[in-house]
Amino acid sequence: MKVGIAGLGVVGAGVVRLLDEHADVLAARIGRPVKVVAVSARDKRKKRDMPKGGWRWYAKAEELAADPEVEVVVELIGGADGTARNLVEAALKAGKGVVTANKAMLAMHGAKLAALAEKNNAPLAFEAAVAGGIPIVKALREGLIGNRIDSITGILNGTCNYILTEMRTTGRDFGEVLAEAQALGYAEADPSFDVDGIDAAHKLAVLTSLAFNTAVDFRAVHVEGIRHVSALDISFAREFGYRIKLLAIARRTAKGIEQRVHPCMVPADTPIAHVDGVFNAVAAAGDYVGPVLFEGRGAGSNPTASAVVADLADLAAGRHAPAFGVPAVKLHPLKAAAMADHVGRFYIRLIVRDQPGVLADVSAVLRDHKISIESLVQRGRAEGDKQPVAVVLISHEAREADMARALKRIAMLRSVLQPPALIRIEQL
Amino acid sequence: MKVGIAGLGVVGAGVVRLLDEHADVLAARIGRPVKVVAVSARDKRKKRDMPKGGWRWYAKAEELAADPEVEVVVELIGGADGTARNLVEAALKAGKGVVTANKAMLAMHGAKLAALAEKNNAPLAFEAAVAGGIPIVKALREGLIGNRIDSITGILNGTCNYILTEMRTTGRDFGEVLAEAQALGYAEADPSFDVDGIDAAHKLAVLTSLAFNTAVDFRAVHVEGIRHVSALDISFAREFGYRIKLLAIARRTAKGIEQRVHPCMVPADTPIAHVDGVFNAVAAAGDYVGPVLFEGRGAGSNPTASAVVADLADLAAGRHAPAFGVPAVKLHPLKAAAMADHVGRFYIRLIVRDQPGVLADVSAVLRDHKISIESLVQRGRAEGDKQPVAVVLISHEAREADMARALKRIAMLRSVLQPPALIRIEQL
Incomplete structure (x- = not known):
């Protein structure tokens, strides 16, 4: 299978590295080789941690969709609109498969993109968009397919979880720990996207659609971040037997589906309370399976590459499933329960x-x-x-x-x- | 897709119940209905917790393989040989798909059955054979396909985990807690299969094959059970900061692959130490994904039915993967590291x-x-x-x-x- 990759940041380089390092075993597992034939990135000369290949370079990512040799486009540019969306739409319209890690785009346009994919008989896959290396998209869509899911509870942002873990273990305040996280590269120079809960909300909106077979509805997510969590509250939490986590929760209620991201106190003896540092976790409750929990690294070059390659393998082996669990026309609008x-x-x-x-x-x-x-x-x-x-x-x-x-x-x-x-x- | 089910114990009844209760949503998710058309069980008149259907009854399970309407056979009889194996072989030879929860059979004849399945172009699926409702087979085979797996560590027997958890929380000795577990139905009248580690070893042998793409080799598993774990040792474990768990471990070492099942002391602050009661968990370490952990109910009618139906859905949707991750001819013999x-x-x-x-x-x-x-x-x-x-x-x-x-x-x-x-x- 011939692949074009748009975006050669740490994740893109990780995908190239993985496909190269494990080429033989992947071909054996999948039944045919997966090969990068074209790439697009802004700076051709930039030093990257990946092997060199004889691929074609495109200055404009959208051109990957027009390359006749490219069967599947991997979109690792990011951003809800602009180049990323143009590329994905062009690729789907050309009948090419798309693998993306772009949670913002899926949160804003997920249902439309799924419909476009189906119309053109082109698969759309996004394991890497939620919870990094944890194969939670596949688990919800295929592994737990027999269940009515009643709730999803996730730790979906590693930056927030790292900050809250550091605050708990060192007793320091938010600002101090954030500054340190920025120095270590765990938080962006502009941390708002992470610490204000937006990134976790994007991911939750995607998981909600998968779990409840509803059209992605980011605007229905109630979002609060962790800026107001104080060292004092963390110390009280301990006293009462709780830990503070930024949770992303989707739940079936009598009034509709709740979607909310906010700091929570969780009992210190529950499994999710022990998910610390940059780790992510997703707990799901299904009517047959009962409670399940998946934990692993939620970000980073290699874990995210693992998820991208899992999608590529499914496409190469011809394993298809509707993007959000049911065909796009059967995704019902989400009836949102009011936060009030x-x-x-x-x-x-x-x-x-x-x-x-x-x-x-x-x-x-x-x-x-x-x-x-x-x-x-x-x-x-x-x-x-x-x-x-x-x-x-x-x-x-x-x-x-x-x-x-x-x-x-x-x-x-x-x-x-x-x-x-x-x-x-x-x-x- | 038309299904024949052999064995209508608690799991078989759960599968019938699930397929009936979720018929509509399953059809939407899969793209076509999944329908039970024939069953086989010893006692036709026995009261079972499941809806009645117009299916054909067979006194002999093997006859399901010859029913021309049956496309997929679900084998829930159990036992490494005898009726279960005869049925599975007959179904595969007839080109029918097989879904089984039979870990003993897979542990003893897994590689041969995978080869038979491929020869006849018939899928063989067994999500329910390991760790109940946790979709660990799919996760290892598809979700983590991009990784070289270096180790698998599992709590794979709920009976043992329940007994060890009760011993820890109550301070009682093994015999007393076992008797109680038997009274509650958590342990069999003859508990040997569980408490001597054999069941966990069967499951480990299957996971090892999936993780390392080696032919299943049950005889290479070092097996010890939990009978010799005393209340005194559990109390010392606490003092030293450990908890005692029956772990099933497969690991790549310089001398080959270790497979061992035995009681372990694990640090009390690791996630697997907090997997308590009848819950199962599997931790895996991949070279790209890093550490991942999956936790959920490892047994019981509904969780196991959830896993069986996930396999049925894959077959009905045409999602195929080689049974043990690579085609049977590419499974290399396991080079076992000696326990010594x-x-x-x-x-x-x-x-x-x-x-x-x-x-x-x-x-x-x-x-x-x-x-x-x-x-x-x-x-x-x-x-x-x-x-x-x-x-x-x-x-x-x-x-x-x-x-x-x-x-x-x-x-x-x-x-x-x-x-x-x-x-x-x-x-x-």
Whole structure:
């Protein structure tokens, strides 16, 4: 099978390296060789960690789609629109298979691209778009095909998981750990895409479509990042037997499908609480299989190359499945459950002036919003009155909208000195 | 696609139930309906937890292979030989696809059956044979196809994992917990197959073939069960920061491929140490993907049905892969590393008479066999001399053969009151 690769960054170079290093065993496993015949990258002279090949170079990625020898295009450019999308659409229209790692594009245009692929009888594969080397796309689409999936819970962004793990193990604050992660190359110079939860939300939107056979709907994802997670909250989490993780959750509820990305407290003894550092994990619950968990490296040159090559092998061996589990025409629009209707338990941390009546005021607001308290802890009481102290409340199950309204009222109390911190508790 | 099912125990009934309950969504996902048209089971009148169908009944399972309407035979009878093997061979010879959950048969005749399948251009699939609902066969064969796999480490027997978990959490001894597991239906009346490690070894032999593209070689598996694991050793494990798990390990070494099933001490902070109760898990290390871990229910009607139906879906959708990752003629014979050459760390627990000179004698034997001690702990010293006390030694890396010879000598020392207990330490 003859392949054209667009984008020769660390992932593209990894794919070239893998196909070269394992050429013989891959040919034996697949039944025929997979060979790169053309590439496109901005800088032809740049030094890359990969073997040299006799491939054709194209300055414009879109030209790969027109190369008559190229049977499959690997798109590793990135970005929801622009060159990446133009290339993918051109390749599909030419009846060529497409393998992509582009979660932003899939999150924005996934259903349309799947329809275009089917119309042209061209496969569209994207194992590398979610959770790096973990073969979660194949697992959901084929391995768990017999199940009605009821929920997906993932740690889908290695940068956030690394930062939260470092904060927990060193006690340092977000800003300090982020700066270190940037110096180490674990976080981008502009970290917003990762730490504000957008990257995880793109991946969640793709997983949701696969799991529930709904059209990808990125705009329905509720997204919060980890910037507001403080060392203080991490230390309280430990005290209460929790760990803080940025989770991406999709769940079937009576009101529709919830899709949300936000920091969560998870019980310290659940498997997902132990997924640390740059690792990713996806837990799924199926009606027949029960709970399953997949864990591995979520990014990096080699793990992502492993996923790209798995897709290439499927295409070369003629193993096809609809991109999102069912043919595009059968993807039903996602009926989104409103975040305001979400019901769950909450961790609320306040900084209050230590004086009589504060807890009575806070409790009254919560009562007025029908929120009942499971436990309440006050910490940091110093000698002398009226010092700032931390108060932590753990709620019983409450509606998101009620909690939001209550917190707005609480923030306005004169004795409450900082905006309240809220972290949702997931029992899993 | 028209299916015949042989064996209507809990798994067979689960498959019938799943295909019925999810008929519509499966047809959408696969592209065509999957329908049971014939079954075979010993007792036609037995009450089963499944819907009734208009299928043909066969008293003899082998007759399913001759039913002209049956395109795929699902073999859920079990046993390495006899009816199960006869049926599978007859079906393959008739060019029909076979889906089986029969690990004993695959462990004994896997390579031959794969060759027979290819000769007759009939697919052979067995996702349900290993680790229940976890799609590990597909993950190794397709999802990680780009990797050279260097090791596989699995918790592959739910009965043993349940017993060891109960022993750890309750402090009770093996016999007591086994009796309870039998009462609860988690262990068979004759538990040998599970607790002596044979079932896990069957599954490991299959995974080894998939991971290393070698012919299945069950006889090369070193097998020990969990009968000799004592509450005392579990309590020492905790003290040293370990948990005891029955692991199934296949590993590429300089001397060949190791395959071994035995109780292991694993560091309490590794993910596999937290796989508890009836859950299974498989960790794999690939040269590109790095470490990956898959966890889920390893047995039971519904999870196993989920795996059987995944295979049926692949067959119905025309997704084929060689049974063990490469065509049968390319499976090379497994070059087995001798267990005597295994190198690792060891936990040794002795019961000795508490008198001067005992530790000197033990240490001298170990020194004579070139085994060096990382730590040594004596516990249980009571008032008065010559009482039995427990002594625990943790060794540095040592050769299995040296350790076996040393333990034989130590067992003969007059002050050593019981046969020494040995548990291998796996760092993972």
